[in-house]
Amino acid sequence: MTLSRALTLGLLLALPATTGAQTAIAPDLDPRVQQIVAAVSETRLKTRATTLVGFGTRESMSDTTSAIRGIGAARQWIHDELRRSSGRLQVSFDTHVIAPQGRFTRQTELRNVMAVLPGRSARRIYVTGHYDSLNLGSGGQQALNAGGGQNPQARAGFDHDTPAPGANDDGSGTVLTMELARVFAESGLQFDATLVFICWAGEEQGLVGSAAHAQQLAADQVTVEANFNNDIVGNIHGGNGVIDAETVRVYAVGPEDSMSRSLARYIQRVAALYVPSHRIRLMAREDRFGRGSDQSSFTRQGFPAVVFREANENFAKQHTAADTLEGVDFAYLAQNARVNAASAASLALAPAAPKVTGPTGANLLTRGPSGYDAQLTWNAVPGAVAYRIAWRDTWSNDWQHRQTIGDATEFVLPNVSIDDFVFGVAAVGADGHESLTSAYVSPVRRSADVKVVKP
Numbered sequence: 001m002t003l004s005r006a007l008t009l010g011l012l013l014a015l016p017a018t019t020g021a022q023t024a025i026a027p028d029l030d031p032r033v034q035q036i037v038a039a040v041s042e043t044r045l046k047t048r049a050t051t052l053v054g055f056g057t058r059e060s061m062s063d064t065t066s067a068i069r070g071i072g073a074a075r076q077w078i079h080d081e082l083r084r085s086s087g088r089l090q091v092s093f094d095t096h097v098i099a100p101q102g103r104f105t106r107q108t109e110l111r112n113v114m115a116v117l118p119g120r121s122a123r124r125i126y127v128t129g130h131y132d133s134l135n136l137g138s139g140g141q142q143a144l145n146a147g148g149g150q151n152p153q154a155r156a157g158f159d160h161d162t163p164a165p166g167a168n169d170d171g172s173g174t175v176l177t178m179e180l181a182r183v184f185a186e187s188g189l190q191f192d193a194t195l196v197f198i199c200w201a202g203e204e205q206g207l208v209g210s211a212a213h214a215q216q217l218a219a220d221q222v223t224v225e226a227n228f229n230n231d232i233v234g235n236i237h238g239g240n241g242v243i244d245a246e247t248v249r250v251y252a253v254g255p256e257d258s259m260s261r262s263l264a265r266y267i268q269r270v271a272a273l274y275v276p277s278h279r280i281r282l283m284a285r286e287d288r289f290g291r292g293s294d295q296s297s298f299t300r301q302g303f304p305a306v307v308f309r310e311a312n313e314n315f316a317k318q319h320t321a322a323d324t325l326e327g328v329d330f331a332y333l334a335q336n337a338r339v340n341a342a343s344a345a346s347l348a349l350a351p352a353a354p355k356v357t358g359p360t361g362a363n364l365l366t367r368g369p370s371g372y373d374a375q376l377t378w379n380a381v382p383g384a385v386a387y388r389i390a391w392r393d394t395w396s397n398d399w400q401h402r403q404t405i406g407d408a409t410e411f412v413l414p415n416v417s418i419d420d421f422v423f424g425v426a427a428v429g430a431d432g433h434e435s436l437t438s439a440y441v442s443p444v445r446r447s448a449d450v451k452v453v454k455p
């Protein structure tokens with residue numbers, strides 16, 4: 001390396017830069033987002049969770065004819081309650097008839113309950129939780145975790161109408177989703193993105209309701225920018241005795257520079273601004289070890305998604321009759337709702353993320369005419385007034401350097417090697433809100449096996 005190149009590189013790396021998401025460059029607090037965060041009602045979360053538990057069970061194959069008990073009564077109440085929340089919400093059943101398979105021992109009509117708040121653009125941001133519940137019988141999830149038995153759901157004679165209150169799994173995520181639908185619609189704001197709030201069915205049978213929905217989205221080529229999935233987000237007393245009401249886990253599937261990881265970093269940065277009393281613990285994996293939820297129906301179709309999980313779980317209560325309201329701390333659930341609200345609102349007010357690949361899928365990142373620079377190019381985004389470049393060491397998992405530039409679609413970092421750093425670019429709107437950061441991801445090189453002549 002020549003002295004001048006070393007100096008240039010040294011200067012670049014000494015730019016006002018940050019090392020962690022919590023202190024990254026960010027827009028000033030937007031009073032509109034603050035208002036949305038402040039509108040989250042702990043009381044309403046509790047009242048609605050109480051009603052939900054009152055249906056006795058919400059198991060996906062439970063009774064659909066009663067007006068007071070079973071999944072049929074529950075979904076109708078969620079539907080009507082969303083409709084009562086705001087006239088701006090387009091509320092409907094997203095219905096799928098599921099053929100017998102896996103844990104569905106007979107053909108079953110599943111209804112996801114959906115509320116849409118149309119934005120200026122058709123790109124969608126999802127906030128979701130599953131309203132179906134489950135009682136696996138003695139031991140519940142703890143027995144399954146211990147490897148003590150097979151999942152009994154597919155067995156003949158499994159009782160679908162046994163009490164399954166599901167207050168925390170996933171009554172917590174359901175009422176969080178319903179509350180955000182109300183708060184966003186009642187804010188009166190016109191968002192750039194279209195917000196979709198869905199309470200899923202069939203999660204406990206293998207993410208079936210969300211899978212049917214996401215499959216359809218992919219077939220219809222809908223643009224989905226993010227899915228904020230919430231599953232088991234209301235308990236603060238871990239089964240191991242640890243109590244934590246100040247943190248929440250956010251799981252995001254890789255690879256390192258997937259848009260799901262970009263979404264996770266975004267949530268951590270925005271939450272630090274608007275809900276500084278709550279700490280986001282990012283988890284660089286799809287979900288808890290060996291377990292899953294509806295975000296995976298989205299990532300499977302290539303849509304960015306994360307799942308929120310409470311800090312410490314009590315496995316003994318999950319999937320049993322003991323998953324009752326006493327196990328939900330509504331002040332904690334409200335904090336998790338505020339984190340969702342702040343990050344979904346910021347993202348919905350921001351322009352879309354820039355596309356950093358060309359028509360053939362190749363990265364718009366080159367070494368420039370010198371052969372030794374980082375030349376970044378991206379597609380212009382409607383509504384963007386500026387762009388924010390980010391970069392970091394390849395071995396680091398969060399942006400170390402961020403720099404806002406003007407309304408350009410190209411930027412050169414002289415003497416910064418594209419071999420040694422990861423680069424990304426985000427779009428910034430007129431009111432300072434930033435999109436997700438799109439990273440230039442070096443593809444895994446593939447080659448065919450060498451043909452070897454056997455002796």
Ligand SMILES: [Zn+2]
Pocket residue numbers: 130169170203231232293
């Ligand atoms: Zn669940």
